[in-house]
Amino acid sequence: MEEQPTSTSDQHEAFTEDQQAYVAAYLSTVEAKGFDFDRLVTEPSGLTHEEMHNIFAHPDLSGRALEVMVDIIKPEGSMYFDAIFGPNYGQRDVRHWLLPTMMENAFLQFRPTGPSIFMDDGEGGTSLDEWVMVAAMEDEEVFLGNGISVRRFRDGWMVDAIDVYDSAISRTPPPPEMIDPNAPPPPELPPYPVMNFKAVAEEQREPISDAARAWMLKRQASHAAGSDPANTQPSGLTNDELHHLYSDPVAGMDFNLVADMMHPTDSVYIDPIFGRFEGQDAIRAWYTDIMGKVGDIRFEPLSKTIWNGETSLHMFRQYAEPVAGEKIEMVWGFSVRKYRDGWIVYAADYFDTASMANPAMQSVGEAIGSSITLEDIMKYRAPG
Secondary structure, three states: OOOOOOOOHHHHHOOOHHHHHHHHHHHHHHOOOOOOOOOOOOOOOOOOHHHHHHHHHOOOOHHHHHHHHHHOEOOOOOEEEEOOOEEEEHHHHHHHHHHHHHHHOOOEEEEEOOOOEEEOOOOOEEEEEEEEEEEEEOOEEEEEEEEEEEEEEEOOEEEEEEEEEOOHHHHOOOOHHHOOOOOOOOOOOOOOOOOOOOOOOOOOOOOOOHHHHHHHHHHHHHHHOOOOOOOOOOOOOOHHHHHHHHHOOOHHHOHHHHHHHEOOOOOEEEEOOOEEEEOHHHHHHHHHHHHHHOOOOEEEEOOOOEEOOOEEEEEEEEEEEEEOOEEEEEEEEEEEEEEEOOEEEEEEEEEOOHHHHOHHHHHHHHHOOOOOOHHHHHHHOOOO
16 A cells, blocks of 8 residues: 555644634635734634644644734733844734744744743743754855743733844854845844843742752862862752752852752753853863853843743843942843753853943943953854
C-alpha cells in the first residue's frame, strides 16, 4: 500500500476545542481577504491565558497568525513594545504598526532557541519565548542578536507584549564593503525609545533554608582558604532552595558563589555585551573578572518575580545614583534563570545596549566607578 503523506491531524490535536473553534470563526470572517488595518475586535477571545499564548502556532492560520495576535490585544490599556520602534498602545495602534512593519521586513526571521514557557503569574498568565533574530537575504544570513518576547494575559486579552533585544547591532551601519552603492539607503531607524516603567515594591523574599545556608558557608570557606574554585559536587539543594539563595541580595552578589551554582558542564550564560559562555569554568572566569568592574550599579524590580519551580523571570531596571537622590536609568530588561537538580543550568540577560554608546551615559558609568574597557569586552566576546 502506498504510504500517505503526513497529515496535519496531529498538529490540530495539539489545540483545544475552544482554540479550534476560535480559529475556524476567525477564518470564516476573513476568507481570502488581505489584512484589514481598521479591524477592531472589542469582545475578549474567550480563551484561557495558556490557549491565547500558543494559538498563533495553529497550522490553519499560516500567514495570518500576526492578525490573530493583534485581535487578542486588549482594545485599550494594552501595550506592544519593540526595542527599535518603541511602544504602541491599544489594539488599533498596534495593528497599524505591527502588520505593515512585519510585511516590510519579511526578511527577518525569529528562530526559537528553546520551547515556549507559559507561567502562572498569579494574575493571569505570562509567557516567554527566547529566539535569535536573523536577516535572511538571498544567500546570506546576518545574525542580529538574541531576544526575548514576554506576553502578559488577563481576562481573555493580551495586555502586554514586550520584545527585548539588543538594537545596537541594527543601529550600527554595516562596513563599507557590505554596502551596495547602487541600492537606495535604508530608512533611518527611530531614536532609542526611552521607557519610564515604574518600579514595584521589593517582594517579601523567602528565607534562605538551613541547608542552603550550610552549603553557602561551606563554599565560601573553601574560597576563603584559596582552594580550587571549581565546584563539581551537586549542592544537594532543591530548585526552590537554590532559587531563593540566588535571589538573596547578599548571597546573589557573591560572584564565586553564583559561579558555584552553575552546572560544571551543562550550564550556559548569555550576556548582551559579552556573549555566550558554556560550563562553570568559563562562566566563573568571566563573571568573577567583570562583575567587580561594573561600579556602583543598582537594580530594582519592574514586576514581581515569576517562578514555576524550574524557571524564573525577572523584569529589572539597572540604574546609577552618582548623586544622592539622582537616579539615572542605564538599561532595563529581563533575566531568565533555569534550574535542574540543584544546579543553575541556564542564565540569560536581555537588555538593549544601544544607549550605552551615548557619551553622557559613559560619563555616568565613570562617575559610579565602572572600569570596564573595550579590551575587557573583546577579551571574552568572540569575533563576529
